[in-house]
Amino acid sequence: GEDVEQSLFLSVREGDSSVINCTYTDSSSTYLYWYKQEPGAGLQLLTYIFSNMDMKQDQRLTVLLNKKDKHLSLRIADTQTGDSAIYFCAETGYGGSQGNLIFGKGTKLSVKP
Amino acid sequence: NAGVTQTPKFQVLKTGQSMTLQCAQDMNHEYMSWYRQDPGMGLRLIHYSVGAGITDQGEVPNGYNVSRSTTEDFPLRLLSAAPSQTSVYFCASRPQVATNEKLFFGSGTQLSVL
Numbered sequence: 752g753e754d755v756e757q758s759l760f761l762s763v764r765e766g767d768s769s770v771i772n773c774t775y776t777d778s779s780s781t782y783l784y785w786y787k788q789e790p791g792a793g794l795q796l797l798t799y800i801f802s803n804m805d806m807k808q809d810q811r812l813t814v815l816l817n818k819k820d821k822h823l824s825l826r827i828a829d830t831q832t833g834d835s836a837i838y839f840c841a842e843t844g845y846g847g848s849q850g851n852l853i854f855g856k857g858t859k860l861s862v863k864p
Numbered sequence: 865n866a867g868v869t870q871t872p873k874f875q876v877l878k879t880g881q882s883m884t885l886q887c888a889q890d891m892n893h894e895y896m897s898w899y900r901q902d903p904g905m906g907l908r909l910i911h912y913s914v915g916a917g918i919t920d921q922g923e924v925p926n927g928y929n930v931s932r933s934t935t936e937d938f939p940l941r942l943l944s945a946a947p948s949q950t951s952v953y954f955c956a957s958r959p960q961v962a963t964n965e966k967l968f969f970g971s972g973t974q975l976s977v978l
Contacts, residue, residue: 792972794956
């Protein structure tokens with residue numbers, strides 16, 4: 752079935768770059784997403800990439816998509832303590848409805864000062 | 865706009881009790897959904913709706929019922945609560961079903977079943 756895999760933890764120092772990786776299984780996914788969850792809150796969309804793109808940059812965020820390997824990554828440049836959160840990778844497509852998202856288990860990013 | 869509003873924020877139930885988690889959105893979104901979030905499991909889809917009067921099951925629907933009598937509201941009912949339903953529940957909506965538009969999430973309901 753459809754599945755999205757992420758590593759569970761990442762720890763970096765303030766000012767370094769963070770790279771969060773994700774693999775997915777559904778090659779028909781139209782869009783791939785990165786959501787951010789801060790403690791005690793719901794998820795907020797960080798960025799997304801259309802499946803026919805290789806890269807998307809948005810200020811400190813860079814998304815790389817390797818469709819051949821079904822690998823998605825999120826790079827956060829100059830990571831700040833405010834970036835500490837759980838980051839979820841998600842793909843579209845479930846049970847025939849492109850409106851549903853399949854989420855990974857989330858990567859908890861800890862930023863040390 | 866208030867966005868997606870979930871109530872209550874916290875709830876403690878005893879095994880076998882029933883309750884309804886409320887979700888309302890004021891953005892005229894067609895698509896609404898319920899997820900549960902468990903440690904190490906990410907978010908799993910419980911039920912979803914693509915419009916008033918239309919609902920369907922997600923990945924983990926057992927033990928939950930939903931209805932969508934209006935565009936605004938999408939309540940989630942636990943008929944007979946079990947400890948396995950202890951979780952954080954999120955309601956989410958988007959304008960239409962199959963678009964690249966983002967999901968708007970509520971702030972969650974933390975449910976404990978004793």
